Amino acid sequence: MAVVGIDFGTLHSKIGVARHRGIDIITNEVSNRATPSLVAFGPKQRFIGESAKTQETSNFKNTVGSLKRCLGRTLNDAQIQDYEKKFINAKLLDVNGSVGTEVNFLGERVQFSYTQLVAMYLGKLRDIAAAELKANVSDVVISVPGWYTDVQRRALLDAAAIANLNVLRLINDTTATALGYGITKSDLPEPENPRHVVFVDCGHAELSVSVIAFAKGQLTVKATAYENNLGGRDIDWALVKHFSEEFTTKYKIDVLAHPKAVFRLTAGCEKLKKILSANSEANLSVESIMTDVDASSKLNREQFEELIAPLLERIKAPIERAIRDSGLSPEQIDAVELVGGTTRVPAVKQKISEACGGRALSYTLNQDEAVARGATFACAMLSPTFRVRDFSIHDVNHFPIKVQWEHVPDDQDEDTELLVFPQGNSIPSTKVLSFYRKEAFTISSVYADPQLLPGSINPWISNFTAKDVPVQANGDPAVVKVKTRLNLHGIMSFEGAYTEEVEEKEEPAPMDVDQPEGAPPAPPKKKKIIRKKDVPFVATNTSLQKEVVESYREKELQIYESDKLVIDTEERKNALEEYIYDMRSKVEDRYAAYIQSEEKSKLLAGLQDAEDWLYSDEGEENTKSVYVARLDSLKVIGDRVVFRYREQDERTRAVAQLRETLNNYMSQATSSDDKYSHIDEKDKQAVVEKVATVQKWLEDQTIKQFERAKNVDPILTSAEVSKKRDEVIYFATPILTKPKPKVVPTPSSGTPKPEEQQKESPPPEKKDEPVQEMDVD
Numbered sequence: 001m002a003v004v005g006i007d008f009g010t011l012h013s014k015i016g017v018a019r020h021r022g023i024d025i026i027t028n029e030v031s032n033r034a035t036p037s038l039v040a041f042g043p044k045q046r047f048i049g050e051s052a053k054t055q056e057t058s059n060f061k062n063t064v065g066s067l068k069r070c071l072g073r074t075l076n077d078a079q080i081q082d083y084e085k086k087f088i089n090a091k092l093l094d095v096n097g098s099v100g101t102e103v104n105f106l107g108e109r110v111q112f113s114y115t116q117l118v119a120m121y122l123g124k125l126r127d128i129a130a131a132e133l134k135a136n137v138s139d140v141v142i143s144v145p146g147w148y149t150d151v152q153r154r155a156l157l158d159a160a161a162i163a164n165l166n167v168l169r170l171i172n173d174t175t176a177t178a179l180g181y182g183i184t185k186s187d188l189p190e191p192e193n194p195r196h197v198v199f200v201d202c203g204h205a206e207l208s209v210s211v212i213a214f215a216k217g218q219l220t221v222k223a224t225a226y227e228n229n230l231g232g233r234d235i236d237w238a239l240v241k242h243f244s245e246e247f248t249t250k251y252k253i254d255v256l257a258h259p260k261a262v263f264r265l266t267a268g269c270e271k272l273k274k275i276l277s278a279n280s281e282a283n284l285s286v287e288s289i290m291t292d293v294d295a296s297s298k299l300n301r302e303q304f305e306e307l308i309a310p311l312l313e314r315i316k317a318p319i320e321r322a323i324r325d326s327g328l329s330p331e332q333i334d335a336v337e338l339v340g341g342t343t344r345v346p347a348v349k350q351k352i353s354e355a356c357g358g359r360a361l362s363y364t365l366n367q368d369e370a371v372a373r374g375a376t377f378a379c380a381m382l383s384p385t386f387r388v389r390d391f392s393i394h395d396v397n398h399f400p401i402k403v404q405w406e407h408v409p410d411d412q413d414e415d416t417e418l419l420v421f422p423q424g425n426s427i428p429s430t431k432v433l434s435f436y437r438k439e440a441f442t443i444s445s446v447y448a449d450p451q452l453l454p455g456s457i458n459p460w461i462s463n464f465t466a467k468d469v470p471v472q473a474n475g476d477p478a479v480v481k482v483k484t485r486l487n488l489h490g491i492m493s494f495e496g497a498y499t500e501e502v503e504e505k506e507e508p509a510p511m512d513v514d515q516p517e518g519a520p521p522a523p524p525k526k527k528k529i530i531r532k533k534d535v536p537f538v539a540t541n542t543s544l545q546k547e548v549v550e551s552y553r554e555k556e557l558q559i560y561e562s563d564k565l566v567i568d569t570e571e572r573k574n575a576l577e578e579y580i581y582d583m584r585s586k587v588e589d590r591y592a593a594y595i596q597s598e599e600k601s602k603l604l605a606g607l608q609d610a611e612d613w614l615y616s617d618e619g620e621e622n623t624k625s626v627y628v629a630r631l632d633s634l635k636v637i638g639d640r641v642v643f644r645y646r647e648q649d650e651r652t653r654a655v656a657q658l659r660e661t662l663n664n665y666m667s668q669a670t671s672s673d674d675k676y677s678h679i680d681e682k683d684k685q686a687v688v689e690k691v692a693t694v695q696k697w698l699e700d701q702t703i704k705q706f707e708r709a710k711n712v713d714p715i716l717t718s719a720e721v722s723k724k725r726d727e728v729i730y731f732a733t734p735i736l737t738k739p740k741p742k743v744v745p746t747p748s749s750g751t752p753k754p755e756e757q758q759k760e761s762p763p764p765e766k767k768d769e770p771v772q773e774m775d776v777d
Contacts, residue, residue, distance in 0.1 A: 002133045003383045004140045005376030006125055007173070007369075008156075010068045010231070011204035012036045013121075014369055015129050016376030018386055023376045025369045026132040034368070035125065039064050039117050041105035045566040046559065048124040060089045060263050062103040067121055068145075069205060070114045071159070072152030072457075072542075075099045079455030083229055086237070089259050098155070115155050115544070119162035119556055126165060139166050141379035143371050144490075146172040146208060146398050147226040147454055149447070150461045151542040153491050158544045162552045168382045170489040174199055174210035174224060175395050176374030177339055181365060182212070182219045183377055183391045191215040195334045196222070196326075200319060200352050201371075203340040205231040209318050211326035211333075218392040223325035223424070225318035226398070228454050230311060232273070232342040238308050239269035243284065243297055251293050261290040276304050277344050305347045312351050319355035325424075330357030337362045339370045395427045400448040401461065401492050403433065403484070405441065419448055421486050429486045430495070436477040440467050443482070445492055462541035464494040469535060480535055497535040502528055565624065572627035577614060579631055580607050583638050594644040596711045603637045610634060640713065647714050651705075654721035658698060661725050665732045666691045678740045687732045694724055 003018035012034040015026050028035045030050050038052035040063040047055055047063075056063045066088050073080050075094040085092065090101045095113040102111050129137045144156060153170055160167045171179075177199050182188065189195055194213035201208040207230045211222040243265060244255040255261045268286040275282035281300045289295040305312070323330060336356045342348055344367070353361055366373070378393070380386040404417040420431055435441065447459040470478050483495040544552075584607050587600060595603070610630055613619045668676060669687040676684070698721070705716040 002129065002135050002137045002139070003376065003380045003386055004129050004133075004137055005176075005372055005374070005379045006122075006140055006142045007176075007372035007375060008068055008142050008144065009034075009037055009203065010066065010206070011233075013125060014372040015125055015132075016369075016372040017129060017133060018376050018380040018383075023373050023380075025372055026129065028128045029131075035128065037065060037067050037121060039067070039120050041103040041110070043104070043107055045563045046105070046120065048120060049128075057260075057263065060260060062090060062105070064088070064090045064101050064103070064117055067114065067118050070099050071118050072149070072155035073099045073114070073455065074458075077455045077457065079229070083455075087233060089263065115159050116162065116552055116556070118156065118159035119552065120559075122160055122163040122165060123556065123560065126163060138164070139168050139379065139383065141169045141171055141375045141382070142167055143173040143176045143375045144170050145206060145226065145228065146174055146210070146224050147206075147228050148490070149399065149453060149457050150491055151457065153489055154541065154543040157489065157491075158549055161549050162556055164553070167489070169378055170491075171375055171378050172210075172224070172395060172490070173371045174201060174208050175219075175221060175393060176372075176378060177201060177337075177365065177370045178210065178212040178214075178219050178221070178374070179377050179391070179393060180370050180374035181337065182214045183389065185214070188214050188216045191218070194220070196328055196332055198319070198323065198333055198336045198356060200336065200338055200343065201340045202315075202338075202342040202348060202352075203231050204233050204342070205229070207231065207315065207318060207340075207342075209322040211322050211328065217390050218394065220394040221396045222328070223322045224396070224398055225322035225325070227314060227318045230314050231340075232270075234311055235273055235308050235342070235345070236266055236269045238311065239272065239299075239304075240265050242307050243269065243295075246297060247289070247295050250297075251295060253290055253293055253295075255289065258290050264289050265295075272299060273304075273345070276301050277346060301346075308347065312347055315348065315351040316355040319352065323356070330359065333357075333359060335362050336360075337365055339365055339367045341368060343367060395490075396424045397421055397427055397486060397490055399423065399452055400425075401445055401486070402448040403443050403445050405435075405443040408437070420445070420484055421492065423449075425486060427486055427490055428488050431484050433482045433484060435466075435480045435482060437466070437469050437480050438471065438477045439469055440465065441469070441480075442466075445484070445494075461492055462494065462539060464497075465538045466497050467536045467538065470499055470533065493541065494537070494539045497537045498532045499535060501531045501533060569622075569624040569627065572624050572631070573614075573622075576610065576627050576631045576634075579634060579638075580611050580614070583607060583634070587641070591641050591645050593710045594648075595641045599637050599641065599711075603634070603641070606634050606637070644710065644712075644714065647718060648710070650718035651714065651716060651721065654718040654725070655698065655702065658694075658721050658725045658728075661728055662691050662695050662698075665728065665736065668736050669732070675740075676736065679735065679738055683735045683738075687735055690728060690731050694728055697724065 005016040005018075005023075007014045007016075014034050016023050017026055025033050027033050028050055032050065035049040036053040038047075038049065038056065040047040040052035040055060040059055042055070042059065042062070047059075052063055066084055069084055070080060070088075070092075074097065075081075075092060077099070080092070080099055088101075090103055092099055093102055093111065094100065095111050098113050098115065100111055100113040101117070102109055104110075126137050126140075140160070142156065142160065144153060148156075148170075156170065157167055178197070181197070181199075194215045197212050197214060199208075199210050199212060205228070207227040209225045211224075213220040213222050240255075240262065244262075247253055247255055253261070255265055264286050268284050272282045272284050276299065279301075281298065283298045284296060286295045323333070333356060336352070336359050338349070338352065338361055343352070349361060353359060377388070381388045381391070400419060400423040401421040402417050402419045407416060408414055418433065420433070421429060433443075435443075442463060442465040444463050445461040447453055447461065450459040453459060464482060466480055466482070469480055472478055478499050480497055480499055482497045484492065485495045486492050584604065587595060587603060613630070665687055669684045669691070701716040701720075705714060708715055
């Protein structure tokens, strides 16, 4: 089973695989270790990852990003409308109750939900991993932000199911980072005196903080905090606004009114930001930003930090909150580890250090790949095919969850809500709730503090309705126990409902042999037997119905096969075009001596005809089979010419190998060396005759081939020569490698036979040997 971990990122994603030598971050089809988190649509096919990035500038309205940010959201979510929308060029709309997009695809306006878009992207990551591992990929661990709510986590699981992936665990990205850090440490302290490390991850769109207590063989999440609208793209946007204002005055253009101009300026600002992270000054240059205007400007680091000052001020709050919630003081923190690309900005590092009490910052982890490595470790720990050192993960949920219900008609004083999983509750966790009911009832699970949720996500999680509640014989309410679970993915669900019936059963008392005669017998003991009786129930949540998932999966498979056919067709078309130009140039150069004039005329005419057809309307758009047939027709002549050319070198090598083999066997068969003395002379002579026969055949065929023109099919081929060589080897080797017969010495009368000698010899002294115990269980 392949072991794969995925760091699902806003800007790009990374894939880790576990091998017997460790964790590797694999490269995609263009040898990049990070794959852009983009899905694009064209008139013939989709473009995902690198191919989507390549055509983003020319097709930006049909290129969809923010996959991680919009998944599980609704169109009217405040964060989508007020924040995310400015980073997305494609049209957003409602698709079956969740945010989606409308794009031009296959010549039509088509709508996709973000769940479908993420499924497409995960399918691409699956194929990249499968190509690297040369095996199908199914089981994965995917990292998610700790601020992901129940609906977002369920949406990601649905997307994975559509992509035919089995998610073993959704792991919080800060927890994945901590796992990658701790599992390789051999010097962790005892649990009584743990090592406390703060992890600060500032990436493309968000800042995450976690305080982790490390001890031997375990990590415990003490506290987490997030600022989910603070990252590299926010810095880029601050620069975009600054330069757009400057260009309004300088070039009399309104950049913000033109999406393509904004896109080009954003790319330039991102480069400028990276340069300023290592230099005191940087230039900005954007060619053809709009209306053929080439815009340019410059910025120094002091101006840059002044522009992003409001963003920098927001860094402290989540770090200080996480440390405060952990119950630790800054002095009790042993290390502060930074990950995420935005932590390379010097001003960001300074603010992080200030928030941690001026502590020195550590960079022992790979800032870009730490999450992917941790997710892969988590997958290896869950896989039966890998043996990983024991390391426990004690993670927690970020948002408190409560259940609520309606009043029982005859008990208006009853509480109607209960906090089940408070903030910081361990994951996974199971709790059983007891309800006293006489009839069917419904309860709901919701987030207890909606203000903590990102954007305006609906706090509702799921509903539970118990049916056919059994009626007690005495009319009292039945005690219905509802099992709730916060699972490994951080998802809350209702697992079951049951009642308990207590039955007392008498057991005969044990016989007392010392009991006086006539004494009354001991009273029988009573044993309580508890029987559970399931209560039928219906639970609803935000996950897609199985039928919907299956229909999306079938649709995705159809698009996938269509894309594959388009790609294969394009490859065949390109192969035809390449053959035309390659063969035309080589016929006049490399293959000139190996082609007859009639063949040359016919081949060149065929190449010209194929070229004219290829650039006609018919050749521009046709089926894969037509391109294959065109290429095969050209190869009827071309392959014969190529064969003659290649045979010239291959035949020479094959003849040289055959001559060497013949000489070796002839010298062995005629040698007077003692190691061949035991071989029968008739057998040696047979080898000599075989070698001579083949040698005669080779000389005759070589002379005939020498007299033959190069532009005629050869009479002697390398394949025939190799076959003759194998024939000689198979004939001569068994004869010339025949082993010498063993010589049995004749024992003298005064010397005991080996058997007798062994029999008379005393047994060797027995020494203590190490005993290896094997556990068969």
